[in-house]
Amino acid sequence: MKTALLAAALVLLSGCTWVKLDDAGTRVRVAYDGRVDGCDKAGEVTVSVKDRVGFYDRNDLKVRDELETLARNQAVSLPADTIVARSEPRNGEQLFDAYRCGGGRRAATTREYAPARAKEKEDAETFPVR
Numbered sequence: 001m002k003t004a005l006l007a008a009a010l011v012l013l014s015g016c017t018w019v020k021l022d023d024a025g026t027r028v029r030v031a032y033d034g035r036v037d038g039c040d041k042a043g044e045v046t047v048s049v050k051d052r053v054g055f056y057d058r059n060d061l062k063v064r065d066e067l068e069t070l071a072r073n074q075a076v077s078l079p080a081d082t083i084v085a086r087s088e089p090r091n092g093e094q095l096f097d098a099y100r101c102g103g104g105r106r107a108a109t110t111r112e113y114a115p116a117r118a119k120e121k122e123d124a125e126t127f128p129v130r
Contacts, residue, residue: 025072031084039099042080051092071096
């Protein structure tokens with residue numbers, strides 16, 4: 001019984017991915033608003049991760065986060081310093097356009113976004129999802 005449970009756990013864990021952002025990938029910004037004015041297109045990046053493990057569908061937010069992280073890591077090789085999602089994730093795969101925006105533009109990562117401050121006491125304060 002213990003062997004069967006251990007084997008099942010190993011199968012489930014083997015389908016999970018833990019994507020880490022490379023040091024070089026931290027210098028690639030994600031243009032969520034699609035604004036890449038004055039940038040030169042460097043190419044395209046297609047990335048994929050497992051979105052399903054057996055009968056289990058992985059968390060959509062986690063899959064999106066891992067796809068973005070992989071795209072940032074791969075954009076460095078083009079070389080590019082900015083990426084824009086061209087499509088929504090489908091079956092664990094997503095396409096990004098990669099751009100060279102030059103050193104004049106500061107690359108902002110998701111960790112550097114400041115929360116929107118409330119204008120009045122009744123307004124809500126928002127924070128980026130990490």
